Amino acid sequence: MPGKLETYLIDTIRNKPLKKFFKGKQGRKVLSKALPEDVIAVTVQTVDHKIMVDPRDLVGRSVLLHGSWGRGGTNRVVEYLTRIGKLRGHGVALNLGANIGCQALYLKLTNQFSKVIAVEAAPQNFEFLRSNVHLNDWAAEITPVHAAVYTEDGTIELHLKEDDVSGGHSLLNLPGNTRSIEVTALTVGSIARREDINFEDVEFVWMDIEGFDFDILQDINKTFGSRLPVFFEFSPRFIGEEKAREFIAYLRENYTHILDFKGSGTDPSPVADFDALAKTPQQDLLVYGD
Secondary structure, three states: OOOHHHHHHHHHHHHHHHHHHHHOHHHHHHHHHHOOOOOOOEEEEOOOOEEEEOOOOHHHHHHHHHOOOOHHHHHHHHHHHHHOOOOOOOEEEEEEOOOOOHHHHHHHHOOOEEEEEEEEOOHHHHHHHHHHHHHOOOOOOEEEEEOEEOOOOEEEEEEEOOOOOHHHOEOOOOOOOOEEEEEEEEOHHHHHHHOOOOHHHEEEEEEOOOOOHHHHHHHHHHHHOOOOOEEEEEOHHHHHHHHHHHHHHHHHHHOOEEEEOOOOOOOOEEOOOHHHHHHOOOEEEEEEOO
């Protein structure tokens, strides 16, 4: 049994420097790669919330190393919409393709929404999402829904991408997919009705559904109207340039504001070069009508 001096020396010479190292970015990177295979999840305590992640996944590594997964971008979009009067501070946000719940948590933490409906189809992601809601005791503010967002209710094949990235699952059969499963499919209208949400209370949609955005945006427009702000990934790399141009034509016909969030400034920029947009691999866009 070690004596007091030995314990002191171990703590001073070994433990304290190691703790300091592993608190830093480089140490956390080493830690994430060195965890035993049977450690499948870790919980990170941030300043204002807890979040459970897979430390080997792209999203999980970002949370472990940087403390968040795109929180700055989420806050920037919400702050902009609040400033221009699109958010009243007590509406409902739909988070479509919620993954493990990062954006759902961040949307809740903006204090601009009375409710966040977080929809995720992939089973493992959904378990993390549900756990993260309960970890923070936010079941009253965030409602997890286990389903794929689609243009009709029923069931649909979800293609899983299980290597390194939990956000790569898609209704499209994309390169890198490893297998497919059948999941429940719900329209945005069915999701709102199921959760007893009045359509006029829905004030914002954050959508990340890996290439199926065109189809779902059309359904969102039919259900809620074009005045509703929708943030999504415009992804010609998934749908090809021809479909991308069709998507752009739809945006220009139905939305008066098509804004580009690629810059780091306070406000987004209106898209000016639609030809270049059709050829870009992927771009974050915010659209809404007057």
